[in-house]
Amino acid sequence: MQKVTKIFGELVANDHVDFQLRKGEIHALLGENGAGKTTLMRILYGLYQQTTGDIFIDGEKVTINSPKDAIKKGVGMVTQHFALVPPMTVAENVVLGYTDSFVLDQAAIEKKVGEAANQFSLDINPKSIVRHLSVGQRQRVEILKALYRNAKVLILDEPTAVLVPQEVDSLFETLDRLRKDGLSVIFISHKLDEVTKITDRVTVLRDGKSIGTVDTVNVTQKQLAAMMVGRDTFGVTRQTEINPDNKKILEVEDLCALDDKGLPALKNLKLSIRSGEILGIAGVGGNGQKELAEILSGVKAPISGVIKINDKNLVGKDPSEFSKMGIGRIPEDRHEGVVGDLTVYENLALEHLDEYSKNGFLDKQAIRKNANELIKNFQIKAKPTDRIRTLSGGNMQKVLLARVLSRQPEVVIAPQPTRGLDVGATEYVRQQLLEQRTRGAAVMLISEDLDEILSISDRIAVIYEGEIVGTINAQNATPEKLGLMMSGALREKA
DSSP: EEEEEEETTTEEEEEEOOOOOOOTOEEEEEEESSSSSSHHHHTTTSOOOEEEEEEEEEEEEEESSHHHHHHHEEEEEOSSSSOOOSSSSSHHEEEEEEESSSSSSSSHHHHHHHHHHHHHTTTTTTTSBBBGGGHHHHHHHHHHHHHHHTTEEEEEEEHHHOHHHHHHHHHHHHHHHHHHOOEEEEOOOSSSSHHHHHHHHEEEEEETEEEEEEEEEGOHHHHHHHHHHHHHOOOOOOSSSOOTTTEEEEEEEEEEETTTTTTEEEEEEEEEEETTEEEEEOOOOTTHHHHHHHTTSSSOSSEEEEEEEEEEEEEOHHHHHHHHHHHEEESSSSTTSTTTTTTTHHHHGGGGGGGGEETTTHHHHHHHHHHHHHHHHTOOOOTTBGGGGGGGGHHHHHHHHHHHHHHOOEEEEEESSSTOOOOHHHHHHHHHHHHHHTOOOEEEEESSOHHHHHHSSSSSEETTTTEEEEEGGGGGOOOOHHHHHHHTTTOOOO
């Protein structure tokens, strides 16, 4: 890709970007949110067309107007959210859209797909129904689907985001084999340890421009982070140990709950958090984390169990009473936690409007004064009058942090607080959680990012199918051990 520029209205998403991919290499594409990575790859896959610039494949200038064009040119893409049909078999999914026949010869396609899986050393049964497969197996189906279409270039967008450590290892083994067979892979990831482990070269984008391309063996994670954000990042980790004599602030006993479909989501769940402690909740998504966060903030009612803060039972209370009792929850989906068309100052006051009401009227002067203080204290890059939908993900998250943490809650519930954030914003959010710990708050960090869990937690509780299958001290935890617990293969007593 040479001098590729993409302009949306007044926004320059890609600014004369050069990107070169060699045969048989894994090439990482790094950058903060909004740096232009996704736009660049959408251009290569035909979802967008560049404003200016050229694309060359095998030295030949090509025009790619659609994914169909891209596939014909040997470019395949596996997105974070898989495009598979769950009731169909692996073989049916692989050939879907890649056959001219109205009637499928089931035995023939299973034979061909099975041969392709063997050719590429992908351990997958073509007769399996997709809905019965694990996330890692579904990802292999997506990779097989691209390779079956004769992909020479494979784009992987955040490929490890939904995998447990053992599945990540399996993915890397697959990619290494494919690389040796001559496949070229573009690896988009926020996880610098993975990038330095699996890739050959790294290209960094910042503000739509290419900062440079480096050989992975010649660069450190710290240097890559500095290239991404334009400054040094030092990483945020827990520096001190918790005092074991600290008082238990939050206690949960025998908690049971149903999900939105009426199926069991939490089963006799037990946990506790002390003052000045961060308890990390590790687990693959969909194992009850969402329901746990909702129940602990009063948004959802359990069907049985006890929730105590400072020995006072909260079961049956509404969200406002949870808040008054000292529980602060940072919403899991930042877009659902704000009202997009309202201003920053209005969103900062949303959950506490009664404090700014006089005789039925809002004291907007007091609301703005509060907003100015919080914008300064939480380093929000926005004006009080900006519509919150115009903010970046990182600044939107800072608004939510400011709204919750400025109240100095005794318990902080933080589900997926850095999901989708870039390196700089992630560092800021983790630092804020550590400051709450230092202040003496009991912090529950629910995260699918094991690096995050291991970096700042004091203890780690693993949730699997709605149960806590083990709680271990963070200094005794390893990704391998947590991975086994997250997959239900290992249980450990607290």
